[in-house]
Amino acid sequence: MPVPADPAGGTSRTRGRGIDPRAARSRAAALAAAQELLVEQGWSAVTHVAVAARSGVGRTTLYRHWPDSPSLIYEAIAQRIASARPARTGVLRDDLVGQLHGLRSLLHDPVGERGMRVVVERAGVDPTFARLKESLYQAGSGGFRAIVERAKESGELPGDLDTELAIDQLAGPLMFRRLLAERTFGEEYVHAVVDAFLAANAPSRSRAADGGGES
Numbered sequence: 043m044p045v046p047a048d049p050a051g052g053t054s055r056t057r058g059r060g061i062d063p064r065a066a067r068s069r070a071a072a073l074a075a076a077q078e079l080l081v082e083q084g085w086s087a088v089t090h091v092a093v094a095a096r097s098g099v100g101r102t103t104l105y106r107h108w109p110d111s112p113s114l115i116y117e118a119i120a121q122r123i124a125s126a127r128p129a130r131t132g133v134l135r136d137d138l139v140g141q142l143h144g145l146r147s148l149l150h151d152p153v154g155e156r157g158m159r160v161v162v163e164r165a166g167v168d169p170t171f172a173r174l175k176e177s178l179y180q181a182g183s184g185g186f187r188a189i190v191e192r193a194k195e196s197g198e199l200p201g202d203l204d205t206e207l208a209i210d211q212l213a214g215p216l217m218f219r220r221l222l223a224e225r226t227f228g229e230e231y232v233h234a235v236v237d238a239f240l241a242a243n244a245p246s247r248s249r250a251a252d253g254g255g256e257s
Contacts, residue, residue: 071097072104076118077153085160088115112170116177119157122148123182130189134198135236137189138212142232145182145213149220159221183209200245211239 075097079087088111094101108114126148128140148154161178164171186209193199199208215235219225 068099072099073118076114081152081156116174122154134193138236141185145216
C-alpha cells in the first residue's frame with residue numbers, strides 16, 4: 043500500500059528526519075517524470091523503465107521508493123493534492139472557499155485531472171487502484187472534514203449535520219462540472235457553491251425547522 047505524501051512532498055517514511063539533498067532531487071525528478079508521462083501517455087506509460095529513462099534516476103532507486111507502478115502514480119497525484127491544500131483561517135466561509143479553490147486548481151491541473159480520471163476508471167476493475175482511490179479520497183477530503191467538524195462544535199453548522207454529506211454537497215458540484223460535464227469554472231462558481239451550502243445548513247434554519255415540527 044502506498045504511503046500518503048505530506049504537504050512538503052515527502053512521505054511518512056521520511057518525515058521527522060533529514061533528507062539527503064541528492065535523494066530529494068532524485069525523488070522530485072522521478073515524480074515530475076511520472077506526472078509528465080501520466081498526462082502525455084496515460085497511466086500505463088508510468089513504468090519504472092519509462093520514468094528512469096525520462097528522469098535519469100536509476101531503476102534501483104525508483105524501486106526502493108516505489109515498489110510498483112500504482113504506488114508511483116499515487117504519489118505523483120498525492121503530491122498535487124498536498125500542494126493544493128490551503129492554510130486555514132478559522133473563519134468558516136473563508137476556509138470552505140479556500141478548500142474549494144484548492145480543489146478547483148487541482149481539477150484544472152493536467153496532472154490532477156488526469157490522475158483522478160485514471161484512478162476512478164481503474165478502481166472498478168483493479169483492487170490496487172480501488173485502494174488508491176480510497177487513500178486519495180481520504181487525503182483530499184480531510185481538510186473539508188476538519189473544517190465541518192470544527193464548525194459543528196462551534197455552532198456555526200448544525201450539530202447533527204452529516205459530515206460526509208456536507209463534503210459531498212461542497213465538493214460534488216465541482217467534481218461533476220469538471221470531470222463529467224467537462225466544463226471549466228472560475229472563482230465565482232466556488233463562491234456560489236459555498237454560499238448555497240451555508241444557506242442550506244444555517245443553524246437558525248435547522249432550529250426553526252425542529253421547532254416547527256413540534257406541537
